[in-house]
Amino acid sequence: xxxxxxxxxxxxxxxxxxxxxxxxxxxxxxxxxxxxxxxxxxxxxxxxxxxxxxxxxxxxxxxxxxxxxxxxxxxxxxxxxxxxxxxxxxxxxxxxxxxxxxxxxxxxxxxxxxxxxxxxxxxxxxxxxxxxxxxxxxxxxxxxxxxxxxxxxxxxxxxxxxxxxxxxxxxxxxxxxxxxxxxxxxxxxxxxxxxxxxxxx
Numbered sequence: 766x767x768x769x770x771x772x773x774x775x776x777x778x779x780x781x782x783x784x785x786x787x788x789x790x791x792x793x794x795x796x797x798x799x800x801x802x803x804x805x806x807x808x809x810x811x812x813x814x815x816x817x818x819x820x821x822x823x824x825x826x827x828x829x830x831x832x833x834x835x836x837x838x839x840x841x842x843x844x845x846x847x848x849x850x851x852x853x854x855x856x857x858x859x860x861x862x863x864x865x866x867x868x869x870x871x872x873x874x875x876x877x878x879x880x881x882x883x884x885x886x887x888x889x890x891x892x893x894x895x896x897x898x899x900x901x902x903x904x905x906x907x908x909x910x911x912x913x914x915x916x917x918x919x920x921x922x923x924x925x926x927x928x929x930x931x932x933x934x935x936x937x938x939x940x941x942x943x944x945x946x947x948x949x950x951x952x953x954x955x956x957x958x959x960x961x962x963x964x965x966x
Contacts, residue, residue: 792846793846793847793848794846794847794848794930795848795849795850796829796847796848796849796850796934797849797850797851797856798856798857798859798860798938798941799938801863802860802863802864802945803863803864804863804864804865804866805864805865805945805946805949806865806866806949809866810866812874812875812876812877812964813867813868813874813875813876814865814866814867814868814875814876814877814878814879814952814964815867815868815869815870815871815875815877815878815879816858816861816862816865816867816868816869816870816878816879816880816881817858817869817870817878817879817880817881818854818855818857818858818861818881818883819854819880819881819882819883820852820853820854820882820883820884820886821883821884823841824852824853824854824883824886825852825854826852827848827849827850827851827852828843828844828848828849829843829844829847829848829849829888829930829933829934830842830843830844830886830887830888831843831844831887831888831889831890831896831933832887832888832889832890833890834889834890834891835890835891835892835893841887844930847930847934853883853886854883856941857881857883857886857941857944858881860941860945861879861881861941861944861945861948864942864945865945865948865949865952867879876908876909876964877906877907877908877909877914877961877964878906878907878911879904879905879906879907879948880904880905880907881902881903881904881919881944882902882903882904882905883900883901883902883919884901884902884903885899885900885901885902886899886900886937886940887899887937888925888930888932888933888934888936888937890928893928894928895924895928896924896925896928896932896933896936897922897923897924897925897936898922898923898925898933898935898936898937898938898939898940899921899922899940900919900921900922900937900940900941900943900944901919901920901921902918902919903916903917903918903919904916904917904919904948904951906955906960906961906964908964914955914960914961914964915955915960915961917951919944919947921940921943921944921947922940923936923937923939923940923943924936
């Protein structure tokens, strides 16, 4: 009898641990920005460049957000059974590190920092039959002393293939891909104009 009780307790504990695992909840879909990306850089940088992605506190969650601008543009909605694998700012930073060979802030060898401030990362429905992924914010190019050398606004939109969470996530993923392209072009422009200071060594 005692052995049977111990077995039942063990089974109950196992069920508790299993039910708490991420993504095992029935019907819950977990998304990230796709498999690890290949670097877009042809040549290695002379000096490492760091990246720091920031977002408002309300965006520091796993919810996938959308707006119905045709009904109430100021109201933010969240898909009930869909989640990001991590806070959007962390996912975006990881993606940029992979594609642009950037380092996390805090590394001593990084002379300069790309600070990306995200203000919007949302699926926006302009009508019931049309939506897009929207990424807005601002990027600051900072030197080693964190003095600003340059800045640029972000306003990236990508049309969603379908009017649901999958379409929205695909469109938002495309905005991050475009962000990497734009940042690479901006870095080349700053280097050519001499505005990047001593960032490249």
